[in-house]
Each structure stands twice: as C-alpha cells, then as structure tokens.
Amino acid sequence: xxxxxxxxxxxxxxxxxxxxxxxxxxxxxxxxxxxxxxxxxxxxxxxxxxxxxxxxxxxxxxxxxxxxxxxxxxxxxxxxxxxxxxxxxxxxxxxxxxxxxxxxxxxxxxxxxxxxxxxxxxxxxxxxxxxxxxxxxxxxxxxxxxxxxxxxxxxxxxxxxxxxxxxxxxxxxxxxxxxxxxxxxxxxxxxxxxxxxxxxxxxxxxxxxxxxxxxxxxxxxxxxxxxxxxxxxxxxxxxxxxxxxxxxxxxxxxxxxxxxxxxxxxxxxxxxxxxxxxxxxxxxxxxxxxxxxxxxxxxxxxxxxxxxxxxxxxxxxxxxxxxxxxxxxxxxxxxxxxxxxxxxxxxxxxxxxxxxxxxxxxxxxxxxxxxxxxxxxxxxxxxxxxxxxxxxxxxxxxxxxxxxxxxxxxxxxxxxxxxxxxxxxxxxxxxxxxxxxxx
Ligand SMILES: Cc1cc2nc3c(=O)[nH]c(=O)nc-3n(C[C@H](O)[C@H](O)[C@H](O)COP(=O)(O)OP(=O)(O)OC[C@H]3O[C@@H](n4cnc5c(N)ncnc54)[C@H](O)[C@@H]3O)c2cc1C
Numbered sequence: 427x428x429x430x431x432x433x434x435x436x437x438x439x440x441x442x443x444x445x446x447x448x449x450x451x452x453x454x455x456x457x458x459x460x461x462x463x464x465x466x467x468x469x470x471x472x473x474x475x476x477x478x479x480x481x482x483x484x485x486x487x488x489x490x491x492x493x494x495x496x497x498x499x500x501x502x503x504x505x506x507x508x509x510x511x512x513x514x515x516x517x518x519x520x521x522x523x524x525x526x527x528x529x530x531x532x533x534x535x536x537x538x539x540x541x542x543x544x545x546x547x548x549x550x551x552x553x554x555x556x557x558x559x560x561x562x563x564x565x566x567x568x569x570x571x572x573x574x575x576x577x578x579x580x581x582x583x584x585x586x587x588x589x590x591x592x593x594x595x596x597x598x599x600x601x602x603x604x605x606x607x608x609x610x611x612x613x614x615x616x617x618x619x620x621x622x623x624x625x626x627x628x629x630x631x632x633x634x635x636x637x638x639x640x641x642x643x644x645x646x647x648x649x650x651x652x653x654x655x656x657x658x659x660x661x662x663x664x665x666x667x668x669x670x671x672x673x674x675x676x677x678x679x680x681x682x683x684x685x686x687x688x689x690x691x692x693x694x695x696x697x698x699x700x701x702x703x704x705x706x707x708x709x710x711x712x713x714x715x716x717x718x719x720x721x722x723x724x725x726x727x728x729x730x731x732x733x734x735x736x737x738x739x740x741x742x743x744x745x746x747x748x749x750x751x752x753x754x755x756x757x758x759x760x761x762x763x764x765x766x767x768x769x770x771x772x773x774x775x776x777x778x779x780x781x782x783x784x785x786x787x788x789x790x791x792x793x794x795x796x797x798x799x800x801x802x803x804x805x806x807x808x809x810x811x812x813x814x815x816x817x818x819x820x821x822x823x824x825x826x827x828x829x830x831x832x833x834x835x836x837x838x839x840x841x842x843x844x845x846x847x848x849x850x851x852x853x854x855x856x857x858x859x860x861x862x863x864x865x
Pocket of ligand 1 (some may be wrong): 495
C-alpha cells in the first residue's frame with residue numbers, strides 16, 4: 427500500500443478504528459482454531475509479547491500455537507503512541523533501591539537489549555513500520571529541567587549511556603518548536619514506529635518461522651498441569667508449556683490465574699488523536715528534528731509526526747473504567763494549549779486503549795506453575811520491553827530462566843481492594859498529580 431495514502435485496508439473494520447488501522451500494511455488473516463492440536467508451547471495473546479515469544483521459540487525449533495482473541499495487534503500493540511523509550515518507567519536509581527545493585531545493572535542492560543532487539547527484528551524481517559530514531563523529553567518548568575539534568579548525568583556517568591544530552595533555552599526550538607518548553611533531554615537512542623505495522627510484521631515473521639497463529643480464538647479456560655490445555659469455543663491446544671501474554675486485555679483463564687495476575691495490574695485508558703495532514707513545511711517547522719516527544723509531566727502528553735505529516739497526539743488517563751467517548755475533543759484542546767497554531771487542522775481519527783500499570787510502574791514477570799509463564803504491566807513502556815519479555819520467556823523454556831528471573835525478582839504488590847476500591851483511590855492520586863503538573 428502506498429505510504430501516506432491513508433487508504434483503508436480491506437480488513438480495517440476488524441481493528442479498532444485509528445490512523446494505524448487506516449494505514450495498516452496488507453496482512454494475512456489467520457484462521458480460527460477449529461479442533462484439537464498438540465504442540466510444545468501454547469501462547470495466549472497476539473500482541474508484541476506473545477508474538478515475540480512465539481517467534482523466538484519457533485526459531486529454536488519448538489512447535490508453537492498462538493491463540494488471539496481478536497486479530498494480532500488488536501490490543502495495545504496496535505494502538506499505542508509508537509514511542510520507543512529508553513529504560514523503564516522508573517529511574518535506574520529507583521530500581522536499584524528495589525533490587526540488588528547487580529540486578530539493577532542487568533535490568534538496565536536488558537532495557538538496552540530490548541531496543542536493539544526491536545531494531546534487529548525490523549531489519550531482519552524487513553518490517554515496514556516507519557522506524558525512526560530520536561526522542562525528546564520536554565521540560566515545562568525548572569524542576570523538570572533539574573530532574574532531566576540528573577537523568578542525563580545518571581545515564582552517562584553510572585550506566586555509560588552516552589546517547590543523551592540536555593538542551594536549554596533558545597536551543598529547544600531546533601528540536602521542537604513549542605514556546606511552553608524551557609529545554610529538555612534529547613535521546614538519540616530512543617525513537618518511534620508505526621505500532622500496528624510492527625505487530626503485523628512480527629506476526630508474519632512468526633508464521634514464516636512455523637508458528638500456527640489462530641485469530642478470533644479467545645481462550646476461555648487454561649487448564650494448568652503437566653500438559654497445560656488452552657480451551658477455546660471450537661477447539662483446544664495441549665502443550666508442554668503455556669505463555670500468557672494478554673496484558674491489560676487478559677481475560678479470565680483460570681480462577682487462580684486471574685486472581686494472581688490481575689491483582690497486580692490495573693488497566694488504565696489512554697487516548698490518541700491524529701489530525702488531518704499538514705503541509706510538509708509546517709510539519710518540519712513544528713518538530714524540526716523529527717523526534718518523538720513526551721513532556722515531563724506526571725500525566726504525560728506524547729506526540730510525534732506521522733510519515734504523512736499528521737500530528738499524532740496522545741495523553742490523558744482514565745482510571746474510572748468508564749469511557750465517556752469525549753476524549754477526541756479533550757485531547758485536541760490539550761494539543762492546542764501547546765500548539766495554538768494547529769487550530770485549523772481537523773481531527774481525522776480519535777481512539778484509545780488500555781495500558782496495564784503495576785503499583786511500582788515496572789513490568790511483572792512470573793509463573794503460575796513451573797511450565798506456565800506470564801509477563802505484563804509494562805506501564806506505558808511496552809513497545810520495546812514487550813519484545814524482550816517474549817524473548818526472555820522463550821529463553822526460560824529453551825535454555826535458562828536466569829535472565830527471566832531477574833525480572834521476576836522485581837517486587838510487586840497487589841492493588842488494594844477490588845476494582846471498586848482501587849479505582850477511587852487511583853482517581854484521587856491522579857487528581858493530585860494533575861494539580862502538581864499544573865503548579
Ligand atoms: C493508547 C496507548 C498508547 C501507548 N503508548 C505507548 C508508547 O508510546 N510507548 C510504549 O512503550 N508503550 C505504549 N503503550 C503501551 C504498549 O502499547 C503496551 O505495553 C504493549 O503493546 C503491550 O503488549 P502486549 O503484547 O503485552 O499486550 P497487547 O498488545 O494488549 O496484546 C494482548 C493480546 O492478548 C489478547 N488476549 C487477552 N486475553 C486473551 C485470551 N484469553 N485468549 C486469547 N487472546 C487473549 C488480546 O486480544 C490482545 O490482542 C500504549 C498503550 C496504549 C493503549
């Protein structure tokens with residue numbers, strides 16, 4: 427499909443409507459599971475995590491069946507901001523306070539490996555997903571700038587990561603032309619991509635490697651035992667191992683599994699809009715460096731330009747679980763606060779999805795049994811980390827769980843109360859952080 431044409435692909439209707447779905451590369455449709463299958467590993471969930479695990483396992487000669495409730499990339503993997511961030515949603519020093527110094531350093535190194543893995547897969551499998559490098563975290567106030575200066579120092583001096591630099595004052599406009607910014611951190615090692623096309627490309631790579639992918643095949647029940655069984659409406663898969671990769675969209679699988687996993691994550695709504703295309707010169711003036719941008723607020727605004735010169739603007743969080751459906755106009759208002767000169771641009775697409783957050787905003791890896799693995803709770807940092815999560819679950823099955831267990835040692839506490847109780851307290855906390863962002 428010609429880039430920038432925004433031609434609706436034949437299958438768009440089956441993904442939530444978004445600019446990504448409208449510009450999806452042509453892709454195969456994978457059949458629904460019908461009947462019984464036997465394999466080495468059954469993977470539940472066809473986002474980046476599940477696809478990555480399946481691809482890696484198939485490369486090692488394992489027979490893999492992947493079951494996806496909708497279409498591959500239907501979940502957060504096909505709707506996200508497309509920002510490839512460095513590290514985790516916590517500073518390395520905060521992570522070092524939770525685990526040993528050695529583990530903190532290994533986690534940092536694996537965060538870097540996650541970005542390298544993504545880069546490598548895009549190149550190896552020729553995935554056409556508009557991958558670009560360069561990232562900017564924008565400071566809106568002196569406190570942000572001080573914190574970003576500390577981050578630059580920490581990354582460079584303690585972790586040997588030299589891709590970051592601080593920008594201040596008038597130099598900021600050469601990166602992004604927004605008068606509200608007083609500076610920020612440029613990270614040449616982070617970047618952006620078309621998230622759905624990346625997911626669709628991973629699926630093709632996995633299928634080529636021998637993975638049997640079944641779409642429209644929600645797993646209603648996972649029977650845990652020597653040979654886990656994933657049961658769908660029209661079939662079942664018996665395997666030696668199971669991987670659960672449903673993240674924010676995970677459905678109840680077994681009572682125990684649901685409780686153990688679901689109590690540690692909270693699905694949170696976040697939203698995006700895509701404007702109509704602007705003139706190429708206007709786009710070049712807006713973000714002259716072409717980077718993806720996120721501001722340093724707690725409730726962040728994140729944005730970038732599409733290859734056809736649209737503003738893809740994301741932000742807002744919704745803890746209530748109730749989607750009022752008005753996020754398009756709200757986000758547009760937020761965008762115009764920073765870029766009033768975009769007022770003439772219509773919004774062509776508005777969509778949203780769920781991010782799974784954990785209490786400490788670090789991913790949770792674990793086992794429901796010796797042969798049942800899961801990884802979830804990427805807390806808005808999943809574009810790169812999910813690929814690594816899948817690869818580490820595969821590694822735990824094919825060779826050693828040593829690196830998987832470094833992640834599994836990150837301590838995670840359940841959210842207090844059920845959904846009814848945890849939601850009001852999160853809403854209150856968020857109101858506080860919003861207020862703090864504004865002060
Ligand atoms: C609007 C938005 C913006 C975001 N922006 C960014 C960003 O810019 N950068 C970043 O790093 N992260 C971002 N994220 C987060 C990121 O997208 C996720 O961390 C990541 O995609 C998670 O991938 P996943 O494979 O674990 O889960 P998903 O992609 O959600 O895939 C899970 C899949 O499992 C399937 N599933 C669940 N239960 C079952 C079952 N029982 N049977 C069969 N299938 C099942 C679901 O249908 C779904 O397709 C954003 C998320 C959203 C929603």
